[in-house]
Every structure is written in C-alpha cells, then in structure tokens.
Amino acid sequence: MPIRWLPFIPVWICGRIIKIDSKPFYRLTKPVVFLVCLLPLIALLLRAFEVAGLTGLGANPIEELLHELGRWGLKFLLITLLVTPLRRWWGWNWLLRFRRMLGLFAFFYIVLHFLTYAILDQGLDIAAIFEDVIERPYITLGMTGLLLLVPLAITSTKGMMRRLGKSWQKLHRLIYVIAIVAVWHFYWQVKLDTLDASLYALVLIILLATRVYNSRSLRGK
Numbered sequence: 001m002p003i004r005w006l007p008f009i010p011v012w013i014c015g016r017i018i019k020i021d022s023k024p025f026y027r028l029t030k031p032v033v034f035l036v037c038l039l040p041l042i043a044l045l046l047r048a049f050e051v052a053g054l055t056g057l058g059a060n061p062i063e064e065l066l067h068e069l070g071r072w073g074l075k076f077l078l079i080t081l082l083v084t085p086l087r088r089w090w091g092w093n094w095l096l097r098f099r100r101m102l103g104l105f106a107f108f109y110i111v112l113h114f115l116t117y118a119i120l121d122q123g124l125d126i127a128a129i130f131e132d133v134i135e136r137p138y139i140t141l142g143m144t145g146l147l148l149l150v151p152l153a154i155t156s157t158k159g160m161m162r163r164l165g166k167s168w169q170k171l172h173r174l175i176y177v178i179a180i181v182a183v184w185h186f187y188w189q190v191k192l193d194t195l196d197a198s199l200y201a202l203v204l205i206i207l208l209a210t211r212v213y214n215s216r217s218l219r220g221k
C-alpha cells in the first residue's frame with residue numbers, strides 16, 4: 001500500500017472505536033496523524049544513517065534527499081487540496097480539522113527541501129543561490145511557490161482566521177496557484193522520464209476541475 005494513505009488508517013480505526021467528530025476522536029487522532037505525517041522524514045533519516053540495515057540514500061544522497069523532500073512537500077499540498085472535495089462528495093467534514101496540519105506539513109517538507117538545496121547542495125553560497133533563482137526558470141518557480149506559502153503558513157492560526165474574516169478565504173485560495181507552480185517546477189526540472197511529473201499534474205488537474213465544478217454548482221443553487 002502506498003505510504004501516502006497511511007495518515008488515513010489511524011483516523012479510520014479511531015472512527016470505528018469512537019464517534020467521529022467528537023472531542024475524544026480529535027484528541028486521539030490528531031497526535032497520531034501528526035506522527036504519521038512525520039514518518040516520511042523519519043524514514044529518510046533512518047535511511048540516511050543506515051539504521052536497522054537500511055541501504056542509505058544511494059550514490060547521490062543529497063539529490064535523493066532533495067527529491068524525496070520535494071515530492072513529500074508536493075504530496076502534502078495535493079492531500080491538503082483533497083480535503084474540500086472529500087467533504088463535498090462523501091460528507092467527511094471531520095477532515096477539515098486536519099487540513100491546517102496537512103497544509104503546515106506541506107510547508108514543513110518544502111522548507112526542508114529548500115534548506116537541503118541551499119545548505120547541502122549550494123553550501124549556503126547566497127550569490128550562487130540568487131543566480132540560480134534568477135537564471136534557472138524551474139528554481140524561479142520553486143522559489144515563487146515557497147514564498148507564496150509563507151503568508152499562508154503565518155495566517156493559518158484560528159486567531160488570524162478570525163481577524164482576517166472573508167479575506168482569509170481569498171488569501172488561502174493561493175494554495176491552488178502554489179500547487180500549479182509546484183507541479184510546473186517538478187515538470188520543468190525532469191530531464192528524461194516525465195511520467196511521474198505527469199501523474200502529479202493529472203491529479204492536480206482533477207482537483208482543479210472539481211473545484212471549478214463545485215463552485216459553479218454552488219453558484220447555480
């Protein structure tokens with residue numbers, strides 16, 4: 001089973017035992033989902049330090065780390081975008097309580113992806129990083145995605161949500177732009193096999209199409 005589905009298993013098991021959408025349900029599932037979201041990082045660290053006979057990160061560990069963290073950042077972005085369609089289609093409103101955590105994990109993995117690039121790949125050479133951002137279009141796109149994520153992460157608290165009111169929703173629609181920029185960044189840096197990047201693009205297109213469909217059908221009511 002793909003590891004990305006793991007966060008849903010504890011939620012499902014807890015939902016069998018305790019009433020979904022109750023306080024004990026969230027008290028139990030939130031820390032579990034948090035730990036499950038950390039699993040990709042833990043797995044990478046275990047591989048990096050070859051713990052428990054794991055094979056390490058291969059011939060180019062920095063590249064492997066960079067790619068894995070970038071992919072997890074993108075997966076969490078897409079999983080965050082999946083919350084609204086799942087609520088609409090299957091009435092899984094309880095997912096809303098996990099959306100902030102999922103979005104912040106996307107930010108977390110993308111920041112780690114950037115730090116791997118900036119520190120391990122570029123040796124924190126600010127001039128070289130700046131040159132890359134200006135001269136390599138896929139890095140320009142990645143940087144755009146990261147910078148756009150910052151205001152979303154800062155305003156993700158309940159207090160900010162209350163303070164910003166309707167503008168909060170407008171601001172957080174940026175997540176769709178960020179996802180487009182991120183998939184584009186992925187696609188642009190691929191040298192040979194574009195299949196993986198195309199699959200991520202397809203998932204995003206489906207998510208965007210459902211978003212357009214839902215807002216049209218809501219307007220029609």
Ligand code: HEM
Nearest residue numbers: 067070071073074110114117139142143145146182186189
């Ligand atoms: C929204 C933010 C971002 C997301 C979702 C993201 C995601 C990704 C993904 C999925 C890959 C491809 C992994 C693979 O091929 O297996 C990648 C590659 C890469 N990203 Fe990002 N990235 C983001 C931002 C950035 C930023 C800010 C930088 C640096 C300034 C950056 C630098 C790179 C580099 C250097 C590569 C590898 C290129 C290569 O191997 O030739 N990314 N990123």
